[in-house]
Amino acid sequence: MENTQALLATSYFAPIQYYCKLIQYNKVLIEQWENYSKQSYRNRCNIYGANGVLPLSVPVEKATHKKILTKDVRISYDTNWQKLHLKGIEAGYKSSPFYEYYIDDLERFFTQKHEFLLDFNLEIQEEICSLLEIECNTVLTDDFIEAEADHIINYRDSIHPKASKNKTDLMFEAKPYTQVFGDKHGFQANLSILDVLFNLGPDGLSYLESCLTDA
Template sequence: MNSPLLLPAFYLPPVSYFHAIKQHPSETLLLEKYEHYAKQSYRTRAKIATANGVLDLIVPIVHGRKERVAVKDIRINYEHDWQRLHWLSLQTAYRSSAYFEYYEDDFRQFYNREHAFLLDFNVAQLELLLKCLKFNKTISFTEAYAAAEADVDLRQAIHPKQGNYWPAQPAYYQVFEERHGFLSDLSAVDLLFNQGPQSKNFL
């Protein structure tokens, strides 16, 4: 039996996240619930391609006292209407892509209802993306934080401030490619909206 792949739960995860999933033979994805929340990571940040280049979509969180908080306890902040802005940005960026309308209703739900906790929000998107990308995977969760819970531990490996986790990513058509060239390792929705059912072939 293959050891599960240990991953953090990201907001609309980047393409490299799903490349790692495709490369790992395990049927189980082990998501980390007990790590301390990490600032400026893909846990609250997704990158999309717009007419003006790469845009970061950032989910605001409720900042409490200064002690470190487990990611499972991080709450989403709804004081400002970020959901409307994120959905408008996605529509503006991908309305002219080949498959946006095909997936539009599936993704709109994340911007029409409120999830109290960041982890629940991210896991719900991951479940949808796994389905859209045709991965038959089971999601489980850590029961405590441990230094090494799996043979393949990617909790810190995929990060916007580090180098590209998958430098050999193949190019695919992007809406604004003529303006900016190919932009690698954006959110997997960029791949999905541009390539649709063929997306898994690029992973």
């Protein structure tokens, strides 16, 4: 992977597979010039709640045109989604081993208001990388990158919450670990990085490394 770069979409509390790419590649490109795609990890994440997988979505303002660039997508605050997300995270992870250790570092994302989704996601990613001690070499794209670009592996739409769109990744294998509601619903793979953070804490980076394969 020394000369190969990964191309990712922006993501809200991205899934474990996404963070594996951040440690797998020496350089990761975050696409900002694409046409924004709805119902993706760009504005949503999956956490583990008492009733199973719980999706959390950041509402965005409706575009005046059919297509809008990801970098121009604005967050909507017509509803108090921040309070709902924080309550969902608290309900899901308050009894996890590292919830109290990390929640103070993340609470600002549910109290402060950011205008653009991309800026919001990047700030979250920076904080998560800091907490897990991930050396993340990410840069925003200068222009739209074609899918077949040389030395670039495109993950923009292959890491997706919909099973029908989530393509097989031979370089990633979700290894089981202890989850709060695992005894009730079983192991849930590739949830938001929050699941790793609160359940594994400082061992989170080692877990991510264990999910990488040599394929």
